[in-house]
Amino acid sequence: MATLALREVTRSFLRRTGSRGKQSFAALGPIDVQVPDGQFVALIGPSGCGKTTVLHLLAGLDEPTTGEVQINHQPPRELQAQHALGIAFQEHALLPWRTVEGNLRLPFEVAGLIPTKERISELIALVGLNGFEHARPAELSGGMRQRVAIARALALKPKLLLLDEPFGALDAVTRRRMNFELQRIWLESRPTTVMVTHSVEEAVLLADRILVLTERPGRLRIDTTVDFARPRPAALMRTPEFHRLADELTASLEPA
């Protein structure tokens, strides 16, 4: 289980201005938000608002300039050390020289564990890639590679799952299909999840809660819950309630 807390977090970078000066450049915050265990949070906002920065902070890949990031009341690095963090980027970041199976085994190896054949088969079945265990990433389609990336993120049953526009590089049809796949996969173990996405519909379909950030430096603009019952069918996307929420959120993305 994982509870998240971003307490008064800001992130600024030093940028070189002109030929000599360096200037502080605020990328994010201040932002203050708490996420209970098991919640699926979608993070949306205009380009450059710092959504990916939030994810990097939660993953322990970056440190806040001010404020604190806590996962289960500890710094994110702790979660890394416990090998309890699963992350999938927009670019799959699979090791090109390993097969699908080899890539799925990687988190186990790093954690010093030996995966059972059953566990690997389970993961492969979970993402619907039966028969492709021995294929290498170069031989798979974009959608399939992303599925491997997600399976890898879930390999060690992480306490926290982070997804950075995982379907951004896919075409619309595949993307829609992957959304429902993700829902099915997520329902199996319901880890605390934070997903960055550009697609409002994707967020409304998948999330329990949606956070909308303002333009850079991103601050919390809207924090709303999504109450549709799970599992959410495709038909939901044709209902007026769905559209109303989606339209409201889309409107909120317009510059103030």
Added chain:
Amino acid sequence: MRRQLFDIWPVILLLLLWQLWVSAAGYSSIVLVSPGAVFSDLLHFPEAYLQPALRTLAFALGGLAIGMAAGLILAIAAWLSDFLAGITTPFALLLSATPVVCLIPIVARLFGYEARTELIAVAVMTFFPSFVLSAAGLRALPPMSSDVFQVLQASRWQTLRLLALPAALPQLATALRVGATYSVLVALVAEYLMQTGGLGTLFAVTMQQFHLARALGASLLAMALSVALYELTRAVEQSVLTHYR
């Protein structure tokens, strides 16, 4: 600046180790000399080194110029004619596979143990990178540019002069650097084998006489020349590359 000074540490370390070894081992000066003895010889007898160094440098540069020019000209010829390109490829491939130092004895026998042979050896050696890289450079045109030139009804010569040659400049600069790096080596080997003068001969002779300090001095001077040429041509290459990006 401080970074660059710090980065010299391996060289200082090596010199120190060398000095320590000589002091500790206590060899006679026929077997081993200290860095101090070598530097002292260089400082006290510069006239013994100057003429050979200049000669080696002159031949290296001369051969480099000839080789670069020949390589470029042949590359242009190959660019103008597919036939020539085809028939010269196996020849170039065969010769490029032969380690340069082995070609020198052959060239030495073909042209005799004379000064001009050294020049030819350096030219032959620098010819290959020049030819290969120029040929590649002439073909590395910006996308669609050859189509533009065709639409403009440019002649073969105009295309060469206005498009292909300027496009080839970065590769030519690289060829210059590669050639320069090898030119001193080839000149040295030629001088060593044929005893025609220059630093190579100096060190062949002083080695035989067991005048180790001078032999190592010649060696160090040759290294310095090589490195200086390398740095110079690398700077040229860098400026061409940045200018062209």
Added chain:
Amino acid sequence: MKPRSLFYALLGCLLLLGAWELLGRSGALGQTFPALSQVLSVYLDTPKRALLLRSAAATLGSAAIGYAAGAGAGAAVAVFAHLVPILRGGLDRMAVLVNALPVIALGPILIITAGREDTPAALAAVPVFFLLYISTGLGLRATSHRLDLMFTTLGATRWQRLIKLETVAALPSILSGMKIAAGSAMIGAIVGEWFGAPTGLGIVVLNSMQNFQIPLLWATVIVIAAITLTAYGLLTVAERAARRRIG
């Protein structure tokens, strides 16, 4: 390769061989330009062939030892420098400079430190060391940023990152360096022999040059070229395979 280019290349080969034979026979380029047939007859002459084989074995032996030692040490120091970045600047600078040194100039130093017998292997090892140091270093740094981040999120140790990610990603670059190093090792071994080794192809070249045994000289140089080309070819195949597999 276009069929027409291939045809021209073959034509070029034939013309080359033909011209060689004719020019040699006619003596148009002097006494020191042998005909192709004269050179080939050296290979058919039993004692000369035995000499070439013996010498080739000796030279290959020195070159191989030097190559293995230089490559191993070069790669190891590169990994070390990768793990201790503060030392890397100085080592990189020195590596590039030493790579620019004329290998023959190192001869006297190596005779003193390694002895006449071992100089060929030592002179082969030095350029190989620096080529492998440079190419391994480049390869280790070429890991994709995205993969790097991913390893961090997995909670990998420095060692795990090195073994499972960086060294694998470095393989294409390492093999590229190994490919170029093959030629340098041969050059080093041959020049090393000129400083007083007992046998070797370099000695045969030197002696045949000094004794005006021209066909033998050419025949030996061709053997050297063939060995170098073969090693280069094999390593190119390995490099291509690595690039395909590792990307």
